[in-house]
Amino acid sequence: MAQNENRKTAVIVGAGPGGLAAAMLLGAKGYEVDVYEKQEVPGGRSGRIKLGAYTFDRGATFVMMPELLEELFEQAGRSVHDYVELHKLDPLYGLYFDRGRTVLMPSSDNEETAKRIQALFPGEEAGFYRFMTDESVKYEHVEPLLRRPFGGFGDYMKSDAIKALPHLKITDTVYGQLSRYFKDERLKYAFTFQSKYLGMSAWNCPGTFTILSYMEHRYGLLHPKGGVAALWDAMVKVAQEHGVRFHMGSPIERIVTQNGRATGVRLQGGETRKADHVVIGADFASAMNGLFEPGVLKKYTPKKLEAKKYSCSTAMLYLGIDGEVDLPHHSIHFADNYEKNVREITESLTLSEDPSIYVHNPSKLDPTLAPAGKSSLYVLLPVPNLKGDTDWVGRREELKEQMLTRLEQIEQLQDIRSRIEEEAFFTPQDWQDSLDVYRGATFNLSHNLGQMMAFRPHNEFEEIERVWLVGGGTHPGSGLPTIFESARISVDLIEKADGKTRKSPTPQALGTAGATE
Template identity: 65%
Template sequence: MTEDQGRRKAVVVGAGPGGLAAAMLLAGQGYEVQVYEKQPFIGGRSSRVELGDYRFDRGATFLMMPELLEELFEQVGRSVHDYVQMKELDPLYSLHFGDKVFSPSSKDHERTAEMIEELFPGNGEGYRRFLRDEKVKFERVMPLLRRPFGKLGDYMRRDVFRALPKLHANDTVYGRLSKYFTDERLRWAFTFQAKYLGMSAWECPGTFTILSYIEHRYGLLHPVGGINRVFEAMADVVREYGGQIHTGSPVRQVLTRNGRAEGLELANGEKVYADHVVINADFTSAVTSLFKPGTLRKYTPEAMQKKKYSCSTTMLYLGVDGSIDLPHHSIHFPADYRLNVDEITKYKRLSDDPSIYIHNPSVIDPTLAPPGKSALYVLMPTPNLDADIDWEREGEAVKEKLLSRLEQLPALHDLRSRIEQSMFYSPLDWERDLNVHKGATFNLAHNLGQMMYLRPHNQFEEMKGVWLVGGGTHPGSGLPTIFESARISVQLLQEEDQRLTNRRIPVPQTAGAGRP
């Protein structure tokens, strides 16, 4: 064991949200922590994009369940609010169905019910039933997302039996929402969140109706400076507790001996030994490239090819002259949303009439663009790289088509003439630049065969001393669940140390104090 004055050492592969959350928890609870990140920046899929004087979140833009972030920072004696200024959004977002616009209130449920009744007559009471039913489901499902499923016996606990009648795992998200709403557009308004998992609402297990409920219960927030500011705050806490974050430091492989990880070999040949290895890299990329061939028996390249993966996303980051008359979040649905989703997930082709999401944070956050200008982020869900799409050849045409789609919106009718900076990002770029397997932005799919015990375990069963965090392990993708993966894995790691040493890991005297 590598101990320095009673401190045990953990190395973290990848400075994405899960890796940084795990590093913060470990550093704040007495571990010597070293984080190695291949890119010259932190955040992974949720890193920052800088184009001239414009700044953008690369991936995640929805921040929900702030209580979870508060808990994580409190575990290491910090307050997230000392590091990040949060602004609550009201409305949550605007949903556009042709000329009809639905903008649900942030947490004012009665106002939203009245709005639904006005826009979609006869559906206000369905919304109230949705809130009542989903509250019960949420309270029963959440305990399953906050603990590991590393063995079959984990299904035999009381919380599973209590949640089982409410899981709706044999139904779909769309099927469940159809029980509350009669208007097809309103069903879409509460099912589009399945795309946070990279899945079709017509195939995604009905359990995940809790995603839209979480938005309505907790509201949505915007961190000033962007979502990436949260990860910068985590990195700050890691350093405050003596941890180090090495950017531009790719890992060549995990060092192993006798079925246990010993540390890392970096791309420059340096070897770093540690008691624990925490892997936050894309799961498929990690198991197929970070271990010597033949080391892993379950997660071979052949086995990973058989896994199901989420859809991908095509991105446009635009620095625009002038302000834009669009809310912070807006989603623009096609005439036939079901066809659009089927084209992405089933037929693996680009849609002639796609759905698009527009992030316009400059409407409330002046830090992301120069005065009087706007940092505009546009996302179009697309098939992953399993599709027969040559992005190097077709990328420019897709970009121009997306710009034309945007210019159909009154607020963006002259968009091309106002663009000062731009970057187009395709599924191929997700894979090539960030090692996202198949460009599957939302990682492994969340079908029943890849959930809970059937998802890669937090305590990696193929190699002792290896712990998984991020969207590729339990409980899954999306920032709240990624943070939970870090908390679960760190707890398991500490429990193993306590069993092996029969003593508690010492906590620095600064733990529990305010920010230095």
């Protein structure tokens, strides 16, 4: 299709959450945008999987921070509620300790959560209230830092960063912070397991990230009808309404550069697509290793990428189950020795004999994902990434059997094997081989102090002009809310580079309906 010479052009590499958000925003601002995606479906590592009559989300299974999602769509002149039906979850999740003998189900209502804590852990409810009060102050200071770029050390000298510094708790860990509020180890785990959203150990994750747990309890969790992939469908539709062109099943071979500046992309097959801007939404390390001609990059060479810290990985089971499953929408089943389990995943890089496991049971709420009376069950086992020496090919069947055995230890799933109608299994090796996830690190670059803010790859790519980064491998980090923010930051920087700032388009029929209770 011929380009409009009067419009600035952008090519987006990858239709993951960051690429989709950037496509929506750039399209709404009048850019001529083409999105190239290697996979046949949008969403990247969080795309949709279909097994017979069953539907699954591959990666992310919930939406957090609905206000941010609403803002994103409004900036594109739309209301998310006109495209996606969002259901607020209550309970947030079920937390199963002591082989299911102790079950905490935090509510979306904080007072109810305090009552449930009091019933199981008398006297500890006061710590919950203190945690929420203290974290609200921290969040007010941290949130502005997530909405702007960190392109260099001068960004630390800005007033918002200086004011935030005393509240960041960067010298402490998530586990250390929660130990100030709770005595019972199980309660500490209930408010620290969110470190795994970053693929990190609560014993190593910077104390800043206690805000993850706070955000869940403050803003709640939501399920889009049809799964999180329904959100990707909505974002594609909004982008297309603004003229964005999607090329699915169309991998990029190279980003074309000249004199230190990107001029476009070369597709597999040799066709070149020129563009004023190239936005990389692909996995960061895989993109650096594969999308540039050898020798072009100096800071992100294969050797230097290998030396960086990466998140843990996940082994995944997607099961089409005959019958209903009597578990909450989200449930986490903790190992008897949870700390040992986490250290094996993140430090010794070995498979645990007694692992923790996460089960997603959305069919209880959403009838669109499985046939009537049946269930789409998603099972996640945190495991080491490919830096360890596990033979993921040779031990594939053994690991799958271990996961099924672990599921059978859950009272509600004792007969799970006999009820399986469809199944798919994914290992860290599959993440890398099928979805180009470097080292199988499903949560991207780690969030240690040396890889946060200005130390993380910049939204305005440092090495090549007119290249911009979105996704979990750039600031502000991994997780859907921060990935969306990365797109907003990069799009603002693109406009600044072009010397223009457009107002957001007039919203079309912006709805007032909130999430469905």
